[in-house]
Amino acid sequence: xxxxxxxxxxxxxxxxxxxxxxxxxxxxxxxxxxxxxxxxxxxxxxxxxxxxxxxxxxxxxxxxxxxxxxxxxxxxxxxxxxxxxxxxxxxxxxxxxxxxxxxxxxxxxxxxxxxxxxxxxxxxxxxxxxxxxxxxxxxxxxxxxxxxxxxxxxxxxxxxxxxxxxxxxxxxxxxxxxxxxxxxxxxxxxxxxxxxxxxxxxxxxxxxxxxxxxxxxxxxxxxxxxxxxxxxxxxxxxxxxxxxxxxxxxxxxxxxxxxx
Numbered sequence: 001x002x003x004x005x006x007x008x009x010x011x012x013x014x015x016x017x018x019x020x021x022x023x024x025x026x027x028x029x030x031x032x033x034x035x036x037x038x039x040x041x042x043x044x045x046x047x048x049x050x051x052x053x054x055x056x057x058x059x060x061x062x063x064x065x066x067x068x069x070x071x072x073x074x075x076x077x078x079x080x081x082x083x084x085x086x087x088x089x090x091x092x093x094x095x096x097x098x099x100x101x102x103x104x105x106x107x108x109x110x111x112x113x114x115x116x117x118x119x120x121x122x123x124x125x126x127x128x129x130x131x132x133x134x135x136x137x138x139x140x141x142x143x144x145x146x147x148x149x150x151x152x153x154x155x156x157x158x159x160x161x162x163x164x165x166x167x168x169x170x171x172x173x174x175x176x177x178x179x180x181x182x183x184x185x186x187x188x189x190x191x192x193x194x195x196x197x198x199x200x201x202x203x204x205x206x207x208x209x210x211x212x213x214x215x216x217x218x219x220x221x222x223x224x225x226x227x228x229x230x231x232x233x234x235x236x237x238x239x240x241x242x243x244x245x246x247x248x249x250x251x252x253x254x255x256x257x258x259x260x
Contacts, residue, residue: 018115020044020239020246024135027144028123029235033225034148037127038234042241043251046119050138056109068105069094081105121242143179154185230260 032038049055053064065073068080083094083105093104117137124130143160160179182194199205209219213226234254241252 018239018243019117019135019137020119020121020242021236023137024121024133024239024242025236027133028238029227029231031123031131032231032234032238033227035125035127035129037125037129039123039238039241039254040126041124041251041253042121042238042245043123044119044121044242044245046116046135046246048114048116049118051108051115051117052113053109053111061109064110065107066110067103068107074107079108116246119242119246121238123238151187153187153189155182156185157182233258233260 028039056064063073065071068074068077069083074080074082081089081104083089089104093102097103119135121133121135122131123133141160142162143158145159146155146157148155158179158181162178180196180198182196183191184194185191199209201208212219218226237254237257241254241257244252244257
């Protein structure tokens with residue numbers, strides 16, 4: 001996960017957000033779809049392990065800054081985002097700060113950083129499947145790896161995404177992949193790789209399909225991938241339950257959070 005994304009999500013935690021909602025919702029939505037079920041019980045643990053001033057000081061960092069743009073201490077810092085170096089970022093954020101006071105280039109190692117950057121979540125689903133989920137917001141690559149163990153064997157998938165800062169550039173860059181692999185390990189048989197079909201456009205071809213569903217005649221959906229408002233709610237409820245569990249230290253029953 002990119003450090004610039006962490007900077008944006010930190011601001012939202014004060015309003016009940018955080019990574020388990022803003023980032024992990026996409027992952028939880030995929031798991032709901034893959035398993036064909038809904039979450040039942042969620043338990044989460046996590047903490048601020050890498051970002052923040054205190055953690056930086058423990059690693060020997062001495063030069064701190066509140067924001068990167070125009071700050072000498074930010075020069076040469078690979079985590080810094082310099083808004084004045086990109087005309088789109090300058091127009092979208094720096095020149096618009098007088099509107100809402102939002103500073104896009106705040107230091108992830110500054111004072112007041114509180115959002116968790118390391119989390120582990122366990123989820124039991126209504127079909128009795130169990131998910132063990134790990135999120136690390138400071139690794140040197142962005143993407144995800146998935147392992148599914150079942151009665152007929154194991155599936156492993158790895159997706160490595162390109163580093164991306166949303167600055168109004170090519171939409172094809174958002175969610176673009178550097179590497180993608182799927183391997184199947186059948187029970188008592190030789191493993192094999194699976195060829196991955198990918199569409200054209202942003203998010204691996206997903207953006208054109210979504211736009212067509214909204215503004216044109218929907219495409220054939222043989223895998224039943226189209227999501228309802230309930231599917232959207234169930235994806236975010238896993239993260240909401242996880243945040244409650246982080247605060248209370250207790251497992252959370254998703255059905256007690258909302259009634260459909």
